[in-house]
Amino acid sequence: MLHVTLLHTARRLAQSRGVDVSRFPGDHPTHQVVQLLRHHGISRVLDVGANDGGYATELRRFGYTGRIVSFEPVSEPFRLLGKHARHDPDWMTLHCAIGAESAKVTINVAANNAASSSVLRMLATHEEAAPGAMIVGAETVTQNALDGLWPDITEPDDLVFLKADVQGYERQVLDGVAEHLDRVTGLQLELSMLPLYEGGWLYEEALDWASRHGFALMRLIPGFTDERTGQMMQADGVFFRS
Numbered sequence: 283m284l285h286v287t288l289l290h291t292a293r294r295l296a297q298s299r300g301v302d303v304s305r306f307p308g309d310h311p312t313h314q315v316v317q318l319l320r321h322h323g324i325s326r327v328l329d330v331g332a333n334d335g336g337y338a339t340e341l342r343r344f345g346y347t348g349r350i351v352s353f354e355p356v357s358e359p360f361r362l363l364g365k366h367a368r369h370d371p372d373w374m375t376l377h378c379a380i381g382a383e384s385a386k387v388t389i390n391v392a393a394n395n396a397a398s399s400s401v402l403r404m405l406a407t408h409e410e411a412a413p414g415a416m417i418v419g420a421e422t423v424t425q426n427a428l429d430g431l432w433p434d435i436t437e438p439d440d441l442v443f444l445k446a447d448v449q450g451y452e453r454q455v456l457d458g459v460a461e462h463l464d465r466v467t468g469l470q471l472e473l474s475m476l477p478l479y480e481g482g483w484l485y486e487e488a489l490d491w492a493s494r495h496g497f498a499l500m501r502l503i504p505g506f507t508d509e510r511t512g513q514m515m516q517a518d519g520v521f522f523r524s
Contacts, residue, residue, distance in 0.1 A: 311503045312340040315470070315520055318500060319346055319443060322467055322522050326440040328428065329353065330380045330455055331447035333397055334362035338373060348372070351435045355379035355389050355423040356396040374435070379425040380448070382457035391419040400449035401425075402479035411508035411515055427458030436465070445470040447518075450482020456491070468522040469497055472505065475515055488519065498524035 319327070319341075325348045329338050332352035341350065350373045354360040360377045367373040379387055379401065392398035398408070398415035409416055428435075428444075436442060444466050446455045452471050459466065469492065473485035483491075489499065498521060505516030 310344065311501075313344045314501055315503075316341060316344040316346045318468065318520060318522065319348070322443075323441050324348060324443040324467060326351065326436055326442050328435065328442060328444045330428075330445060331449070332363055332375070333359045333447070334395070335366035335375075337445065337447070339366055342370070349440075350374070351376065353378055353380050355425075356391055356399055356421055359396045376431075376435075377424075379423050380428060380446075380458060381425045381451065381454040383425070383427050384430060385425045386422055387425045389421050389423055390417045391421055392416065393418045398449055400451055400479050400482075401454075402450045402481050404449075404479055405477055407476050408478040408515070411510070412506060428455070429459055429461040432459075432462050432465075440465070441467045443468040443470070447472055450474065450479030452488065453483050453491075463495065468520070470518055470520050473502075473517050473519045475513070475517070478515060485517075485519075492519070492521050496523050497521035 327341065327346070327348065327350045329350055329352040332338065332354040335352060338350045338352055352363055352367065352373065352375045354363050354375070355378055363375050367375050379389065381387065381401065387401050389399050389401060390404060392415045394415045398404070398412070404417055442465055444459065446452045448455055449472070471488055473488050474482060475485055477484065492499065499519055500522050501520035503518040503520065504514060505518060507514045
């Protein structure tokens with residue numbers, strides 16, 4: 283009982299200073315994602331919009347041992363991604379955007395280490411809620427569809443998990459994997475509660491698409507929040523075939 287009381291007191295003290303303390307690793311979102319990957323036998327993760335490799339690094343930290351293919355179009359995050367992946371033989375990196383077709387596209391590069399960069403134009407809703415993510419440049423990059431890359435990035439017996447962190451461009455990524463969608467066992471998609479990028483879909487559209495294609499929502503992971511109001515602007519939905 284004393285041990286529990288001390289833990290409770292320590293947590294209350296941390297919270298009074300703006301820090302929350304939770305049970306590790308059980309309450310960590312990535313640990314829970316890795317549990318789902320393991321349960322569904324996932325052998326390959328397609329990490330679209332990888333930035334500097336933080337997502338894949340977290341998967342490894344929590345015990346995912348399968349193959350990873352990371353795609354990042356913006357030059358500086360891709361350079362860092364290569365550094366993080368270079369000693370992992372089961373982690374491939376590709377310098378390109380992913381969309382509905384092969385093309386040249388312009389990426390609007392955001393100030394927050396390019397984490398909020400998108401092919402789509404950022405709306406004022408996003409800029410006002412997250413001024414640190416303002417657009418500060420642009421890069422013209424090669425875009426590929428996953429269907430065209432599929433034979434080079436997967437094996438015939440793979441169970442594939444597709445994560446798309448592409449700031450409103452999720453629909454285009456999914457359109458580009460239509461021919462191989464039956465090979466995708468699970469998905470992680472960014473869900474926007476309000477319009478944040480011009481032409482980006484909202485969470486209702488993403489949930490409807492997932493349901494129509496046989497995917498069930500199995501986890502929600504909180505995303506960024508407007509600190510002025512407390513309103514959540516984005517979350518990640520984790521889906522697997524039901």
